[in-house]
Amino acid sequence: MLSVSEKLSIFKSYSLLIERKHKDNIRLSYKHPTATKRQKTVISEFSTKTGNGYVCGKYLSDVHSYLVDKRGWINIKNFNEENLRKIIEESMKSLEK
Template sequence: MLTFEQKQAIIESFPQLTRKEISMKRLNYHFDGSQYEKKIVVEKLHPNGNGFVYVGDLLRYKTDDRGLVNIRDFSEQELREIIEDSLMYLSEIDEVVPEVRIEQSWRNRNDDQLLLVEEDPFWNVYHGFNLEESFGTRDDAENYLYSEGFKPSKK
């Protein structure tokens, strides 16, 4: 585990971040170039090594309900990567990015099929071409599918 000082040095190697001292000797790091209202990239970095990085709804990370990832046990490489991902997530997009759709087939015991599709900002469940339900998060959509007796299809 990296020490507080090591984490602080890694975070401060990103010139886009501005350090702000908060209570109990903790630090926040702000990104003033954020295109969103959210500007804090690193929250509550504590001298005991605990802290959080904001990644919003990036699927690569397991976040809490506020889009934060605990970095207590992160390596230097992991910490650098998550900060880079956060900065990219919060940065203004200068080029057109092709839409990426995540689709997953789900089946029940009767072999009925539903399709889970990410259509920003929603997770939609389709029966054929018909919209069955719509959810704000993937977890909510998957919980619905499981509660209805569906499981992800094997490919």
């Protein structure tokens, strides 16, 4: 499992993602401003305390084995670096189609 700082480093490595802080300054979201879908948020409700957060899986095909909740989000709390990068990239691509 990745630490909070490791996850933040991964998020910041994607130059297309724009960070947005929530009012409580504990949670962050990252938007993909050039996404063609109405949904532009790639990473939502990322907690800088716990490392829990969500990646948009709303437009991913059913061939992926990710557990998508009823809102269309994938919990990334226990992801390793390889899986986290993969889901972020797949989510960004799905928002561009």
